[in-house]
Amino acid sequence: MTGQTLIHLQDVSKRFVKGKDTITIFDHLGLSIPAGDFVAVMGPSGSGKTTLLNLLGGIDQPTEGSITFDGGRVDTLTEGQLARWRAHNVGFIFQFYNLMPTLSAARNVELPLLLTSFGRAERKRRVEAALSLVGLAERADHYPREMSGGQQQRVAIARALISDPKLLLCDEPTGDLDRTTADEILAMLRLLNQEMGKTIVMVTHDPEAAKYARRTLHLDKGRFTERELVA
Amino acid sequence: MRVFNEIAVVTTICIKSIPQRFWASFSTVVAVGLVVTVLLAFLAMAAGFQQTLRGTGTKDMAILMRAGSQAELNSGVTRDQARLIEEAPGVMKDADGKPLVSPELYVIVDGVKKTAVPADGNLKKAPRSNLTLRGLGPAGIAVRPGLKIVEGRAFKPGTNELMVGRALQKDFAGVDVGDTVKLGNSNWLVVGAFELGGSVFESELWADTPEVQDLFHRQNVFQSIRARLTGPDALKALSDYAANDPQLKLDVTTEADYYAQQASRTSDLIQKLGWPLAIAMAFGALAGALNTMYSSVAARAQEIATLRCIGFSGTSSFIGTLLESLVLALVGGFVGTLVTWVLFDGLTGSTLSGASFSQIVFTFHLTPAVALQGVILALVVGLVGGVFPAWRAARIPIVEAYGTP
Ligand SMILES: Nc1ncnc2c1ncn2[C@@H]1O[C@H](COP(=O)(O)OP(=O)(O)OP(=O)(O)O)[C@@H](O)[C@H]1O
Numbered sequence: 001m002t003g004q005t006l007i008h009l010q011d012v013s014k015r016f017v018k019g020k021d022t023i024t025i026f027d028h029l030g031l032s033i034p035a036g037d038f039v040a041v042m043g044p045s046g047s048g049k050t051t052l053l054n055l056l057g058g059i060d061q062p063t064e065g066s067i068t069f070d071g072g073r074v075d076t077l078t079e080g081q082l083a084r085w086r087a088h089n090v091g092f093i094f095q096f097y098n099l100m101p102t103l104s105a106a107r108n109v110e111l112p113l114l115l116t117s118f119g120r121a122e123r124k125r126r127v128e129a130a131l132s133l134v135g136l137a138e139r140a141d142h143y144p145r146e147m148s149g150g151q152q153q154r155v156a157i158a159r160a161l162i163s164d165p166k167l168l169l170c171d172e173p174t175g176d177l178d179r180t181t182a183d184e185i186l187a188m189l190r191l192l193n194q195e196m197g198k199t200i201v202m203v204t205h206d207p208e209a210a211k212y213a214r215r216t217l218h219l220d221k222g223r224f225t226e227r228e229l230v231a
Numbered sequence: 232m233r234v235f236n237e238i239a240v241v242t243t244i245c246i247k248s249i250p251q252r253f254w255a256s257f258s259t260v261v262a263v264g265l266v267v268t269v270l271l272a273f274l275a276m277a278a279g280f281q282q283t284l285r286g287t288g289t290k291d292m293a294i295l296m297r298a299g300s301q302a303e304l305n306s307g308v309t310r311d312q313a314r315l316i317e318e319a320p321g322v323m324k325d326a327d328g329k330p331l332v333s334p335e336l337y338v339i340v341d342g343v344k345k346t347a348v349p350a351d352g353n354l355k356k357a358p359r360s361n362l363t364l365r366g367l368g369p370a371g372i373a374v375r376p377g378l379k380i381v382e383g384r385a386f387k388p389g390t391n392e393l394m395v396g397r398a399l400q401k402d403f404a405g406v407d408v409g410d411t412v413k414l415g416n417s418n419w420l421v422v423g424a425f426e427l428g429g430s431v432f433e434s435e436l437w438a439d440t441p442e443v444q445d446l447f448h449r450q451n452v453f454q455s456i457r458a459r460l461t462g463p464d465a466l467k468a469l470s471d472y473a474a475n476d477p478q479l480k481l482d483v484t485t486e487a488d489y490y491a492q493q494a495s496r497t498s499d500l501i502q503k504l505g506w507p508l509a510i511a512m513a514f515g516a517l518a519g520a521l522n523t524m525y526s527s528v529a530a531r532a533q534e535i536a537t538l539r540c541i542g543f544s545g546t547s548s549f550i551g552t553l554l555e556s557l558v559l560a561l562v563g564g565f566v567g568t569l570v571t572w573v574l575f576d577g578l579t580g581s582t583l584s585g586a587s588f589s590q591i592v593f594t595f596h597l598t599p600a601v602a603l604q605g606v607i608l609a610l611v612v613g614l615v616g617g618v619f620p621a622w623r624a625a626r627i628p629i630v631e632a633y634g635t636p
């Protein structure tokens with residue numbers, strides 16, 4: 001199922017300067033993620049998992065080294081180019097869902113489409129399809145506060161999928177959910193990976209969650225140790 | 232179109248989130264509303280005042296005063312000068328061939344405003360305000376064709392009788408027809424009330440000149456001469472005549488020009504009081520607006536960062552935040568305008584006129600031009616109060632999208 005390299009990190013270093021101190025998170029890190037992979041990233045708190053997602057998602061830039069996505073350099077893009085690149089290529093799923101509380105589910109899912117040239121009717125059609133895919137067609141007009149955590153996260157997944165990106169980045173997507181709900185969400189992610197070929201990188205503390213991935217990377221002191229897991 | 236969609240949805244998110252900061256937003260609206268109310272009250276006063284003075288006097292009435300005196304109160308004209316004007320060219324004559332010239336006396340007396348009347352109704356103990364008493368020459372009524380006696384009759388020459396302007400009656404106590412008014416040591420009977428096109432004259436008391444001269448011991452002295460002009464060229468003829476006679480060191484203008492000049496001086500003064508006060512208050516409102524908008528941006532930091540993650544531009548956050556601030560300010564501006572309109576528009580006030588030191592009764596007038604100035608001030612507060620928070624919103628680091636709800 002996995003194929004060509006989708007993301008490639010070469011000699012990536014990431015340092016934060018805080019006053020006089022410089023914190024080095026990654027020092028000449030290398031990583032390849034093939035298209036269609038589902039990677040779980042685990043590791044102690046502060047090991048740089050979120051920082052890694054930020055680099056993969058074009059939210060943050062490496063101090064040194066190069067990042068290629070689908071054969072093109074990402075680390076050299078300007079802020080405006082990165083925003084457009086993210087809109088087309090990356091869907092984000094957060095621990096706390098990050099829905100707009102003042103917008104209905106449908107309007108939340110529609111957000112990424114507002115950056116495309118689709119007209120109103122086409123946007124509506126796609127929003128309905130995406131909400132059906134996550135099983136929330138009936139909830140289109142509901143507001144986030146009227147939904148459970150699991151439902152909100154499914155809306156967030158629909159939002160991440162709506163512009164059909166190749167890559168989904170999830171930071172602790174089940175960190176705020178109970179076991180049963182977490183399993184539903186994880187099963188959904190696995191489905192997206194297996195049936196729709198989405199490449200997924202998921203940060204998690206939960207070994208049970210990591211079992212849904214094709215492989216798990218352990219991040220510690222700026223280095224990976226890989227352990228294959230069969231999904 | 233895409234940019235528009237983007238800005239529209241961010242603006243929607245911003246504005247829909249206003250109720251989450253209801254009290255902060257509400258107090259911003261109130262503060263801006265208060266500023267606008269204060270400004271508009273002053274400007275409506277200036278506009279109303281100007282309207283009253285502008286409506287006073289006509290182009291076919293000449294007013295002659297001592298050269299350089301600028302206002303009737305400072306002027307002095309002799310009986311001899313008055314006689315010379317009666318023979319001057321450009322002066323209209325009545326059916327009997329008598330010139331329509333009225334040498335007039337202009338003195339300050341006092342009266343009691345209705346608002347100053349004590350609870351027991353005893354006017355003797357009440358604080359007093361200045362009033363204009365005008366002595367009219369024999370032709371004084373004939374030179375003013377617009378005059379309407381709305382109650383009673385005109386004073387009889389040679390008696391202590393008064394006519395009272397309608398506006399004055401609305402504002403002052405004890406000046407109704409039949410009332411006795413004590414001026415100096417003598418009692419005067421109010422025999423009539425008049426209207427004269429909503430002009431300053433309606434704030435005056437009128438009496439027969441010789442009687443007023445007696446009262447103030449000013450025999451043979453007047454403040455001004457009113458003369459009805461025969462036509463458009465008459466003013467030139469009259470001023471040339473005055474200029475060529477060394478006995479006539481008089482300024483000659485039309486009554487309309489005279490009052491227009493008085494009007495702009497006083498309304499300038501009112502505006503010069505109103506604007507600094509409103510601007511000083513606007514700084515207070517601005518502080519409130521900044522505070523509200525900074526807390527709005529802080530409250531939405533995660534939402535803004537999430538939108539940036541999705542691919543929205545910082546510009547849309549900037550514009551959305553700015554529009555939120557402008558909407559709050561605009562609501563404040565409209566509330567202020569509405570409050571001014573309800574409280575002040577059409578309200579009668581009286582104020583010391585700069586030139587005459589007596590009360591002129593006028594009506595607050597909230598003109599569209601005045602209202603526009605209030606709304607513009609509100610928008611300036613909204614703009615300045617929004618632009619810095621909007622700048623912060625545009626600079627929120629995208630990594631803020633993570634973090635606790
Ligand atoms: N913008 C920043 N400026 C300075 N230091 C930062 C910044 N972002 C992250 N760090 C530091 O980098 C290190 C790694 O942070 P990161 O958020 O990637 O950890 P994490 O593995 O996601 O941890 P957690 O499991 O707690 O989420 C931490 O020590 C953090 O303090």
Ligand SMILES: [Mg+2]
Pocket residue numbers: 049050051171
């Ligand atoms: Mg993290």
